[in-house]
Amino acid sequence: MYRKLFYTLNALMLAAFIVAAIVDYRKEWREYQGRYYRLMAADLEGKARQSADPEQTKRLRDQARQLRGTPLQIRQIIAKDLGRVDRCITCHVGMDEFLNPSLTTDLKEHPFTGHPDVSGIIRSHPLQKFGCTVCHAGQGLATELEAAHGYAENWEKPLGLGPLLQSSCVKCHGNLDTLRGAEVVAKGKKLFDDHGCIGCHQIRGVGGVISVDLGNIADKPLERIAPYNFSLIKTADGKPLPRRDWKLPAWIEAHMTNDTIEFVPNDPFAKYNKEPIAPSGMPDFRGEITPEGAKAITAFLLSQTEEEKIPIRYYVPGPPKTEPKFAGAAAHGKYVFDKHGCSGCHGLGGAQGRRNYNAMGPGQADPRTDMDKGREPALTDTVGTFTRDELRAKIQAGVPSSQIAKFNPDGPTPPLYMPAWKDKIKGVELEDLITYLLSIAKQQEDF
C-alpha cells in the first residue's frame, strides 16, 4: 500500500507543480499581447498583398514575420523622475514607443488602439518620460485587468475615466482657466468658487475651516471613510452604489448628487453616543449643481493632492492671472463675497440661507422631524437691521456654534457656524464687502 501511495503522491505533487506553473504562465496579459502581434502581422500581410512594389511586399512580409516571432514579455516604462514603473503597455502594446513609434494603429479593437491624442498631449508629454499612471492613475505595476485599472480592493486610486482624467493636469499646470484640455477641471473650479464651497472647506489656507480641508482631498485614505456611509450612497437611478465603486471619486461626487444627510446621518438622536451628533452639515446642492457640474467639481477636487512627488522642474505656471477691475465699491464687495465663499452658507447672492441642521428655520413644527428645516440667515433679510459698524463687528467676530439657537433643545449642536473672519477679510476688502451687503438688503418699510 505504501508503495502505491508513494507513487501516487509523487505523481500528484508533480502534477500540482505543473498546474501551478500553468496557472502562473496563463496570465491575462499574454493573451492580449499575443493577439496584438497576430493582428498587427495580419494587417501587414494584407498590406503586402495589396502592394505593387515587390521590394515593399518583401519588407512588409519580413516585418510581419518578425512581429509573429516576438517573444511575449512584460513591457514597462520606467518614469525615473516620477518614481513610477508602468506596465500598462504590456497589454496596450500599441502605445509602446519602442514597438510602435508612431503610437497609432489601424486596429479598432481595445486594448490595441493607439493613443487618441498623439499629436497634442503626447508630443509635449513623451511617454518615456511621463509613463501612463501619472495622468491616468490606476496601478502601474499590475498586469491583470481589474488590478491594473485600480479596481482591486488593495488599490485606492482607480483609473481616471472621462473628465476625471483632467484632474491630473493640475498636478503640474498652474492657471487652469487658460489651459487647453483642462476645460472640465476649470469648470469645476468655477462652480466650486461660485457656490461658495470654500466658505466651509479651505484649500491651502484660503477659505473657512468649518469642514474638511480640501487641499489634499485626493489623498484621503479610504480607511477614513466608513463603509457604512458608502452603503447609503445612491446612484443616479436610485440604486445603492456598487461595491466596486466604493472609492474616492464616487465619495466626492456623492456630496453633490446625494443629500448628505442621507448618507452621513450621524447620530442626531443620541442612539449610539452620549451626546447627539448632527448629520453632515453640507447643504443639499442638488437644486443648484447639475450631475455634470458635480462631475466637474469632482474632477477639480481630485487634483488637490500633496502626496504626488513631482520634480520641481515639471511645473508649468501658465500666464499670470489678471487682477480683475471693478466698477465700484459694491462690485468689489460682491467679488470679496464670492472669493471667501459666503454664498456657501448664505446662498447665491446672500438671497437664501442654506440648511443648518437643528438651527431655527421657517416652517418648523415637530422637534423630532423638522430639525432639518433649520436655516442659515438669508442676508438680504437680515443685513438691513444692522448698522455699518455692527456688520463689521459681526463679520470680524463671527458667530460661534454656542450662540446659534437650537430649534430642538435636546438635539445636536447645529453643524454650521460663522467663522471669525477678522484675519482673512480686512481693510478695503472688508469695507467694500459691507457696502455690497448693505446694497443687497431688502428695503425696510417705514412705519
Add this chain to the structure above:
Amino acid sequence: MPETTQGPRAPSGFNLPDFPAVKKSVIDSQIWRSIFRGGIWKDTPRDRAAHVIGNVWLHLHPVRVRPRALEWTYTWGLGGISFLLYLILTVTGVLLMFYYRPTVELAYRDMKDLEFAVTLGTFMRNAHRWAAQAMVVFVILHMVRVFLTGSYKKPREFNWGVGVLLLTLTLFLSFTGYLLPWDQLAIWAVTVGTNMAGATPLLGNEGPFGSLLGMRINNDVRFTLLGGTIVGENTLVRFYVLHCVAVPLLVGALLILHFWRIRKDSFSAAPRDPNEEKVEVWPHLVVREYIAAAACTLAIMVWSIWMNAPLEVEANPNVTPNPSKAPWYFLGLQELLVYFDPWIAGVALPGLIIVGLMAIPYLDTNPKGIGFYSWKDRAFANTQFLLGVAMWFILIYIGYYCRGPNFAWFWPWESWLTQQPPPPPTWNVFGPKGDAVLPTWLGVLALGGGGVLAIVGPKLVQRDLSGKPLCLGFAGLMALVAIGAHFIGHLAWLQGFWLVMFSVLYFYFGFVLPQRHIRSLEWPRYVITMFFVVGMMSVLLKMGARLGFDIKYVFTLPAFNLNI
C-alpha cells in the same frame, strides 16, 4: 549455451545493456563509493541499520522503534509535519528573499512585483504564507498529542521544555514575518502586538512600576523591539533580520536538540506486549514519514494554487483601520485585552502560560499513562490541559469572528455596516471610594481569602466525594441564588444564567476535579498546580464578570495602576 537460455533477443545489431552489470559497475565506481557509504545492498537487518546510522540525515532516527510508534493513530505525524513545514518555509522563504527588499519604499512594491511580474511569485508567497499558518496549527496540535500520550514525563521533561520554547519561537517567527509585506494588515497587527510589550511590568513604559526603572517611550522594551517609538523603517529591518536570520537559526539549533533528545530519551510509544520486538526504522518509519511529508506538501501546493495570500493597501502609519486585529494566533491575547489591563493580558498571562507549560512535567508526577492515550489514568491532567487549549481557541474565535469596528461585539452573521449602540457603562467592585462600589480593604480580604481558600480548599477535604450529586447540588444552589436575586434584586434572567454557568464551571474544574484527583499530592507541588488551575479559572470568571455583569475591574488601585 548461455545464449539460448536468455529469452527473446533484441534485433541483430542492437544489444540490450546488461542492467545488473551496469548497476554493479556504477555502485562499485569510485564516485558512488565516495558519496554513499556501505557495500552492496542486500536488505539484511545489518544493511538497514547501517542505512540509518551511516546517513547524516537519517541518523537522527534510532535504528529501531517500537511498533506503536509507527501507528498513524499514535503520532498522527504531527511533529514530523511541523518540521516539514519548517523546511518548506525555509525553501520558499529563501526564494522570496531574492525578490524582497526590506525598506519602507520598496517592500510593498516588491510584493506587487511578486504578484504581477515574478514567475511563480504568487505561488511562492502563497506557499510561504499558508505553510506558516499551518505550522502554527500543527505545532500546537503536536503539543496536544504529546500531552495526551503523557510523552513529556520523566525522562522527557527537558525535551517538553524545548518544545515549549519552539512553540513560542514559531509564533514569534510568524509574527515577525507578518510585518514584511508592509501593508496595512502588517503594520497594524504588529502595532497591536508590540504595544503589549510596552506594558511589560518594570521594562515597559506603560507597565506597572515601569517608571521606577526610568522607563520612557524611547528606552523601554518596546522601543528595543521596534527600533523607534512607532512601527517604521527600523522596525522593518529588525523584523526582517529576526525573521530571516536570527530566529530561524535559533529554531534550527533547538530543533537539532529536540530531535537528538527524542532519540536519546527513546521514543515515547509504550510497548503493547512486554516482549515485543522493535521494528526497523528503515524502511518502516522512513516510508511513513515520506508519505506524511508528501501528502502535506501536496496540500500546501493545492492550497497555494487555490487561495491567494492577503495583501491590503500599502502601510500608512497615519491611518488606523478599524478594527485593527493582531495575527489570528495572538487574537486570543488581544481578546483578553477586553477583560484585563495590557500588562496582564499581554505580558503576565502569556508569561504564565509559557512558564506553566514548562512546569507541567515537573508538577505531574503521575507515573501512569506514558506512551499511549489514556483518559482514566490521567483524567485530571488531560481535562485541565484541554480546557486551557479550548479556552485559547475560543478566545481566538471570539476575537476573529465576533469583534467588529471599535472591537465591539458583532455576531458572525451581523453586518459591520450597521451602527451599534454603545456598550453599557462598566463598574468596579473593590477599590477606593468613588472608583468602586465596595471598599479596598474588603477587596483585599475577599480576594486574598478567596484565593487562598480556592487553592488550599480541595486538599482540606480528604475523603471521597461523589461528583455528580455534588455538582448538581451546587448548580441547584446557584440556580436558587439566581432566582432569588432576580426577584429580590434586579438580576436579569440572562445574567442569572451566566452566574450559574460560570460558577458551576469553576466549581467543577476548580474544586471537584482537584479534590478528587490531586488532594494527595505533597504540598509544594499541590499549591503550584492549584495556582495555575485557579489562575486559568479566574480568567474564565473575569470574562463572565465582564460579559455578563459589565464589571470592568474586580479590584482597582488607581494610585498604583494596579487593576485586576
